[in-house]
Amino acid sequence: MASESTAKTDTSITDYLHELVLSSSDVEDFLNELARVSARNLSEPDDEILCAITLLRQRKAATVASSSPDAASLGVLEHQYAETPSLTASAEKVTVHVPDLARDGSWPEYSEALKAQGIRSLLALPFRLEGETKAALMLYSQRPYRFEGRALGFAEDFVSQTSLALRLAVRFAHYSETAANLRATLESRTVIDMAVGIIMAQNRCSQHDAFEILKTASSTRNSKLHDVASAVVNSLGQGPARTHYDG
Numbered sequence: 001m002a003s004e005s006t007a008k009t010d011t012s013i014t015d016y017l018h019e020l021v022l023s024s025s026d027v028e029d030f031l032n033e034l035a036r037v038s039a040r041n042l043s044e045p046d047d048e049i050l051c052a053i054t055l056l057r058q059r060k061a062a063t064v065a066s067s068s069p070d071a072a073s074l075g076v077l078e079h080q081y082a083e084t085p086s087l088t089a090s091a092e093k094v095t096v097h098v099p100d101l102a103r104d105g106s107w108p109e110y111s112e113a114l115k116a117q118g119i120r121s122l123l124a125l126p127f128r129l130e131g132e133t134k135a136a137l138m139l140y141s142q143r144p145y146r147f148e149g150r151a152l153g154f155a156e157d158f159v160s161q162t163s164l165a166l167r168l169a170v171r172f173a174h175y176s177e178t179a180a181n182l183r184a185t186l187e188s189r190t191v192i193d194m195a196v197g198i199i200m201a202q203n204r205c206s207q208h209d210a211f212e213i214l215k216t217a218s219s220t221r222n223s224k225l226h227d228v229a230s231a232v233v234n235s236l237g238q239g240p241a242r243t244h245y246d247g
Contacts, residue, residue: 031055031065034162038137039067042155050119050140054078054086056133074117074140081110089124090134095156096124100144114140123147123155128163135166195229198236 031053039051051067052075062079066072078086084107085096098104101111101120114122119140127135137159139147147155199210218225
């Protein structure tokens with residue numbers, strides 16, 4: 001396992017990851033770089049550790065990040081089986097250590113799939129996140145008993161250091177998505193209100209009646225209300241409606 005002289009210091013890792021949170025375009029971008037950072041810090045010369053990260057957010061599909069193409073093929077296995085070390089680690093908030101896959105019978109099919117790719121030992125470490133979000137760092141080695149003693153402690157310390165940065169990345173992503181959804185809702189509402197106003201003027205009817213006309217047209221055409229409203233607005237040559245929102 002990487003020594004103190006070759007690994008980044010606690011402060012440099014934390015500072016680097018906080019900068020990465022601010023510069024990453026999305027959570028997946030951040031996770032892939034976190035996987036690469038993890039592999040670099042937890043490997044030794046001529047003894048590469050493969051790293052994958054699984055992330056399951058509420059109402060969001062599982063995300064798998066990896067430190068390399070080989071690690072990516074291993075990470076995909078984490079979601080091809082009903083029970084895996086990463087699911088156990090993230091759900092139960094426990095460290096799962098398999099010293100030798102050839103001697104462990106906990107996940108027979110999963111273990112065979114890993115051994116077929118040359119993996120003999122693994123370590124699954126849960127990140128400390130918030131709410132329903134769950135994540136785990138997966139470390140794979142071609143050597144049995146790779147994650148013993150001090151190596152295990154070093155890996156656990158590393159996950160503890162990086163959990164805060166991951167919490168921030170997930171929180172920023174949530175706020176970004178919330179703002180985007182609100183922006184889309186406001187823009188949709190603007191188009192519908194404009195269409196209702198146009199129908200009121202054209203038919204000299206009340207707001208309620210104009211909205212009912214719009215709903216009937218939506219049902220008859222089997223189209224979304226927003227799409228019908230956009231067609232009404234565009235028919236007057238006003239182009240797409242825009243609303244201002246500071247997200």
